[in-house]
Amino acid sequence: MSYAFIEVAREGALTTVTINRPAAHNALHTAAQIELGRAFDDFAGDDSQWVAIITGAGEKAFCAGHDLRAEPIITPAKADPPGFGGLASRFDLAKPVIAAVNGVAMGGGFEIVLSCDLAVASSNAVFALPEPRVGLAALAGGIQRLPRMVGLKRAMDLLLTGRRVSAAEAFSLGLVNEVVDSDVLGAAKRLAARILECSPMSLRATKEAVLRDLARPVEEAMLAQWSYPAMKAMLASDDAAEGPRAFSEKRTPQWKGR
Template sequence: MTGAPVKVEREGHLTIITIDRPEARNALDAEAQRLMAAVMDDFSRDDEQWVAIVTATGDKAFCAGHDLRQQAETGDLFTPESGFGGLTARANLDKPVIAGVNGPAFGGGFEMVLAADIVVAADSAFFALPEPLVGLAALAGGIQRLPRLIGTIRANGILLTGRRVPALEALQLGLVNEIVPPGEVLAAARAWADRILACSPMSIRATKQAIRLSDGKDCLAAMREEWAWPAMVAMLESQDAQEGPLAFTQKRKPAWKGC
């Protein structure tokens, strides 16, 4: 996608998605939103793509949310059906998404981070949901996800003020898995991807689906039900479920098929 506001690279089973609008602090206009949604659709459907990294160009911002300049000029606040960046409302994606936060993430950018499974951030990054400061609200999942992740009282201190949360505080709050120097974000995200790719993709999808479907359920009830959930059934019936124990007994790395 040369010249497009979103770049895509595929390296084996890894998809790297880069928002490339540094002149707009990587804010998403309508074109970028549509492209992000299409890229995430492709990743979701492609059985050979097992993990995705979402990052951005430069060190000025990961994503500044909606392109407010476009909104002011055209009134266009377009968001795909699959959510901001094609991610925040994509409820049934059972493949892992890693956010490589190379700079500040605010508004929809922060909401994309909240929708990710693993988060690596530059130590210079910060996170904010400043929508109330411009007459809006965090409507791409921030209102729902942030309280569930860190508790209502602490979330209120962010949602109701628009204040900035530095990377170290985000790590302490459990919003970030790892913080690294700015130039090392993508390398760190790749390292997380490599750890995931060392596992069977069938197991990873079953685990992520079970986490999602267990949310809000009684623990014992979820443990009983999980045996019938689609990704769990697929895992138990897969070639990978045979390959893993065989590779262990033969003292070699498994050759995962993803089926």
């Protein structure tokens, strides 16, 4: 499939999605949103693809959020699945997604990062939810996800002031996993390679259980996890038999993803 505003590349079991509107600091309008939604639909439905990275073209911006110059009106439809950037309201994606933050991540761009499972940032990356400064609010998950990740007081600081956060502060807040001085995409691919050493069935079961159980008491969550679709699929998979077999035979497991 060809795209006008994004690029999609596949290397083995890794899909890399690049927002390609550098002249607009990779801000997103409806057409770009639709393309991102399709790209992540394809990733979700392709059994050969196990991990995804999302990044931005150029060295200045990951994503500057909603393109207010192209589309000044914000509607509730922006929150409909799959949500901003094709990810923010996609709550059924059990495959891991990594954000490679190569520059500015503002508004919806920051909310894309919040919706990813892991994030690597370049040292020049900057994060903010500046919506209140333009009479709006962080409606693509920022209001909900940020307090859960950093705590109420720290989240309110960012949500109510719209101030900018450096990559170093984002790391200290636990918003990114790693900060690098150069080649942020390369760092994200190294992280993806470590993840790809694991069974994709295990990855999906783990992610599904973690996200479902965030609001549950531990005792209830430990009982409920056995009924989750990805968990049941993992336990019945060839990979669940291959892992222990490879361990006992002292060899590298050959994952099949089924």
